[in-house]
Amino acid sequence: MTSVDKPVSHLTPVRPSAPFSTSVVNGGEKPPDSADWDDYAQRTAARKKAPDWAVLREARASHYRDFFRIQPGERVLDAGCGHGEYTVFALRDGARVWAIDTSKAMIAHTRRSIREAGVRAEAVSEQSVLDIQYPANYFDVVMNLSVLETLNDPAAALRELVRILRPGGQLYLDVCNAVAIHWHACFRVMQFLRMGPAGHMRYFTPAELKTMVRKTGCRPIEDSGMHFCPPFSGIYTADLRRFTILPESLIRPLDRLYLAVERQARRHWPTRLLCHHYILRAVKQS
Numbered sequence: 051m052t053s054v055d056k057p058v059s060h061l062t063p064v065r066p067s068a069p070f071s072t073s074v075v076n077g078g079e080k081p082p083d084s085a086d087w088d089d090y091a092q093r094t095a096a097r098k099k100a101p102d103w104a105v106l107r108e109a110r111a112s113h114y115r116d117f118f119r120i121q122p123g124e125r126v127l128d129a130g131c132g133h134g135e136y137t138v139f140a141l142r143d144g145a146r147v148w149a150i151d152t153s154k155a156m157i158a159h160t161r162r163s164i165r166e167a168g169v170r171a172e173a174v175s176e177q178s179v180l181d182i183q184y185p186a187n188y189f190d191v192v193m194n195l196s197v198l199e200t201l202n203d204p205a206a207a208l209r210e211l212v213r214i215l216r217p218g219g220q221l222y223l224d225v226c227n228a229v230a231i232h233w234h235a236c237f238r239v240m241q242f243l244r245m246g247p248a249g250h251m252r253y254f255t256p257a258e259l260k261t262m263v264r265k266t267g268c269r270p271i272e273d274s275g276m277h278f279c280p281p282f283s284g285i286y287t288a289d290l291r292r293f294t295i296l297p298e299s300l301i302r303p304l305d306r307l308y309l310a311v312e313r314q315a316r317r318h319w320p321t322r323l324l325c326h327h328y329i330l331r332a333v334k335q336s
């Protein structure tokens with residue numbers, strides 16, 4: 051059994067520097083490079099597959115089911131695929147999927163996730179979203195999830211993502227949300243207690259992201275949010291498992307409550323605008 055497969059005990063105490071957000075990569079003093087992402091990939095791979103993370107995996111899967119509209123046979127690019135969770139979601143929907151990332155370790159994890167899911171991607175390759183090696187108008191759908199906020203020049207990345215999207219094609223963007231004030235307050239307390247997270251490159255307001263998207267010739271269609279409940283909110287059950295010795299039988303009903311709250315929060319205004327992740331679906335205009 052490799053370290054990636056090894057289950058993490060529900061009672062594992064959290065280490066002071068353990069990252070709590072998927073966007074925390076280095077100290078936040080500099081933009082993360084591919085070495086930072088390689089390191090992050092190795093640190094988080096085991097946790098992403100661990101039993102105590104199941105509820106967060108389900109939160110992402112149910113968000114995908116509720117919000118993403120990907121049809122069988124569509125050509126999809128997962129740009130900045132990370133561990134490949136969304137690559138696998140789209141493949142399971144019957145789409146033809148290409149995945150790119152600049153981190154070798156992330157590419158390896160995506161290939162492994164695809165293999166373990168028993169599906170097949172068109173290609174998984176090391177490429178930057180700033181210089182994509184596919185022709186203009188090539189894809190029906192482009193997903194760029196939790197990547198823009200880590201880049202020095204998100205506008206340049208957005209132009210490149212739109213270049214390879216066909217007119218009428220769908221663009222999915224996920225960014226860290228500047229309006230999620232209860233999350234920011236929670237992060238401040240965690241930083242004060244030296245529990246991380248150490249910092250993000252940047253946050254976007256929903257309005258900022260929509261303006262950027264319009265400038266590239268796309269029309270925002272629909273938005274959503276993910277992760278309304280902040281860490282330590284009591285129903286953020288991954289934390290309950292790490293910090294308490296409550297038996298599974300007590301935490302499991304809270305999992306259902308957590309998922310129900312998340313589901314309602316992302317569907318309704320204004321709670322969907324207060325989630326830690328802001329997700330936008332846009333269409334490229336002809």
Ligand SMILES: C[S@@+](CC[C@H](N)C(=O)[O-])C[C@H]1O[C@@H](n2cnc3c(N)ncnc32)[C@H](O)[C@@H]1O
Pocket residue numbers: 072073084087129130131132133134135136150151152153156177178179180194195196197200201
């Ligand atoms: C926070 S992870 C998100 C992964 C995945 N999209 C998800 O939502 O689970 C950010 C990913 O973007 C990748 N990345 C960062 N800069 C990139 C670039 N210029 N081109 C392609 N991928 C990049 C990182 O290696 C990392 O895998």
